[in-house]
Each structure stands twice: as structure tokens, then as C-alpha cells.
Amino acid sequence: MNYSIIAACGLILTVFSAQADRFADVQIQETALGSNIYMLSGAGGNMATFVAGDEVLLIDSQYAELAEKIRSKVLQLSAGKPLSRLINTHVHGDHVGSNAALSAGVDIIAHQNVLVRLQQDGAFPTAGLPTTTFIEQLRLRMNGMTVRLDAMPASHTDGDIVVWFEEANIVHMGDLLFEGRFPFIDTSKGGSVKGYINNTRQLINMLNDTTKVIPGHGNLTDKAGVQRSLAMMEATLAIVNEFKAQGMTEQQAVDKGLGEQWKKWHWNFITEERWIKTLYHADVN
Ligand SMILES: [Zn+2]
Structure with missing residues (x-):
């Protein structure tokens, strides 16, 4: 028997199955935040769930491939009560992917622009479309607690909402926060660097020192974490604006780089x- 051939076949099979299901090893992990609210992470945008008496709320739904894992994690945390409401913080595929699979008997809530954009996407299953939409603010009363959904001016996209658990002092910022990493600002879906920085400033003013902040991506954080993100954006925007003032092209700015201080914010x-x-093409200076 030729062991090198066996080893090579094993390697090929491993590579093939990794491509076939990149979600196979993903686990949905919960972090208890108190008041029956949990942050959930797996692959894609961070989720949160709130077990509110007979009702169960989920914020965001990651990818379709993870739907059964999400469902079973929520059932585990809710002691068997099924999901009743699903909030989408915005339109991106790593936040709405399991909508259709989880939609039976569930009110799906999102900004009006999320519904419009998903309807324009021919590949998005109709069963996963939002059933309740709004454009400014929505308050849900669940088991004596207030869940407030604030629509934000265009920033990550043009349909971003931030979800506040008022009494629990917990906020899910969706992709208005990429904790410890450079943010994605999707100008193809109405996003704006100016709006993103302005919203970050406004949200900081709404936090206090004990607020628990769930970011769209990255680790659970707090007001100081959001302030670090704002400081990074302000500093790196100033650097790139200075490059432009010196007459650098985009490529020259990329070649020059932001310097050692901001290297750790880089991600794949x-x-x-x-x-x-x-930043070079930002609508702000
Ligand atoms: Zn996003």
C-alpha cells in the first residue's frame, strides 16, 4: 500500500468537504448578558436573543446554512418556547440569511429600506421578507420590558437600525459597530462614511459606563470600545485627507499606509x- 497516495486522497477529501460546507464546524455560542438576554455568535453578524415570558425575540439570522443550529440554540435558551419575533438590523446576507428558514409564525421586523432592497433581490426567498417595517422608531413591549428600535441616518447602509433593551441597558448596534476592526461602509447600498462617523458620535452620547454593547462583528464591548472605534475613524480619516491634500493618488495613499498604530484593525x-x-472616497473631510 502506498501511504503517500492515501495521504494525498485524504487531503483532497478534506479540502473538498471544507468547500462543500464551510459552516460544518460553526457552533452558535451564547453569552448571557442578564435579564434573559444573550449575545449569540456563530458565523456572520452577531445575533442576540431575548426570552420574554411566552415570547422569544431574535436579532439577526446569520446564514441560511446555520438556521437549524440557531433554532436549536434559541430553543435551548428559551426552554422550548419557539421564536416569535425576528429583527433584522440591516439588509446584508450575513444578518438575514436564515430569515426564511426561521419564519414560520414569526413577525420579521426591519427598516422599510431593508424590505425594498430584499424584494429587489430576486434570489431572496419571499418567506424571509420582513412582515413589519418602519422608518423612524418602533417600541416593542415584551414581558414588561421595552425593546426600542431606532432607525439611524444612512451610514453602514440606508436601512440600519439600532436595538435598545432599555431597562437592561444593553444595545445591539448591528454593523454600526465593527469592534476592533476597520468597518465596512457599503456605499452601494446607501452607506456613507460621514453618516457612519456621525452616528457613532451620536450613539456614544446615548451610552453610559455600564451599557453592554453588542457589535455587528467582534467582541461584546462597552462605551470605551465604541470610543476607540470613533478615535480610529477620526485619526485614519485625517491621515488620508492629509494624503489627498498632498496630491497623492489613491494608489499612492494605499502604498504609504496608515502606519503601525492602526495595523491591528486590519482584517480579512x-x-x-x-x-x-x-476613506479616500469619503463624503466627509
Ligand atoms: Zn453589514
């Missing part, structure tokens, strides 16, 4: 190069 989706290009 929004690289330093991509963040510089975003």
Missing part, C-alpha cells in the same frame, strides 16, 4: 487597503 474582509480606499 476590510483590509487596510480597502479602508484607505473607503
Whole structure:
């Protein structure tokens, strides 16, 4: 028997199955935040769930491939009570992917622009479309607690909402916060660098020192974490604006880089190069 052939076949099979299901090893992990509210992470945008008496709320739904894992995690946390409401913080596929699979008997709530954009997307299953939409603010009373949904001016996209658990002092910021990493600002879906920075400033003013902040991506954080993100955006925007004032092209700005201080904010989706290009074309200076 030729062991090198066996080893090679094993390697090929491993690579093939990794491509076939990149979600196979993903687990949905919960972090208890108190008041029956949990942050949930898996792959894609962070979720949250709130077990509110007979009702169960979920914020965001990651990818379709994870629907059964999400469902079973929510059932585990709710002691068997099924999901009744699902909020989408915005339109991106890593936040709405399991909508259709989880939609039976569930009110799906989102900004009006999320519904419009998903309807324009021919590939998005009709069963996963939002059933309740709004454009400014929506308050849900659940088991004596207030869940407030604030629509925000265009920033990450043009349909971003931030979800406040008022009494519990917990907020899910959706992709208005990429904790510890350069943010994605989707100008193809109405996003704006100016709006993103302005919204971050406004949200900081609404936090206090004990607020628990769930970011769209990254680790659970707090007011100081959001302030670090704002400081990074202000500093790197100033750097790129200075490059432009010196007459640098976009490529020259990318080649020059942001410097050692901001290297750790680079990640595989929004690289330093991509963040510089975003700032170079920003609608703010
Ligand atoms: Zn997003």
C-alpha cells in the first residue's frame, strides 16, 4: 500500500468537504448578558436573543446554512418556547440569511429600506421578507420590558437600525459597530462614511459606563470600545485627507499606509487597503 497516495486522497477529501460546507464546524455560542438576554455568535453578524415570558425575540439570522443550529440554540435558551419575533438590523446576507428558514409564525421586523432592497433581490426567498417595517422608531413591549428600535441616518447602509433593551441597558448596534476592526461602509447600498462617523458620535452620547454593547462583528464591548472605534475613524480619516491634500493618488495613499498604530484593525474582509480606499472616497473631510 502506498501511504503517500492515501495521504494525498485524504487531503483532497478534506479540502473538498471544507468547500462543500464551510459552516460544518460553526457552533452558535451564547453569552448571557442578564435579564434573559444573550449575545449569540456563530458565523456572520452577531445575533442576540431575548426570552420574554411566552415570547422569544431574535436579532439577526446569520446564514441560511446555520438556521437549524440557531433554532436549536434559541430553543435551548428559551426552554422550548419557539421564536416569535425576528429583527433584522440591516439588509446584508450575513444578518438575514436564515430569515426564511426561521419564519414560520414569526413577525420579521426591519427598516422599510431593508424590505425594498430584499424584494429587489430576486434570489431572496419571499418567506424571509420582513412582515413589519418602519422608518423612524418602533417600541416593542415584551414581558414588561421595552425593546426600542431606532432607525439611524444612512451610514453602514440606508436601512440600519439600532436595538435598545432599555431597562437592561444593553444595545445591539448591528454593523454600526465593527469592534476592533476597520468597518465596512457599503456605499452601494446607501452607506456613507460621514453618516457612519456621525452616528457613532451620536450613539456614544446615548451610552453610559455600564451599557453592554453588542457589535455587528467582534467582541461584546462597552462605551470605551465604541470610543476607540470613533478615535480610529477620526485619526485614519485625517491621515488620508492629509494624503489627498498632498496630491497623492489613491494608489499612492494605499502604498504609504496608515502606519503601525492602526495595523491591528486590519482584517480579512476590510483590509487596510480597502479602508484607505473607503476613506479616500469619503463624503466627509
Ligand atoms: Zn453589514
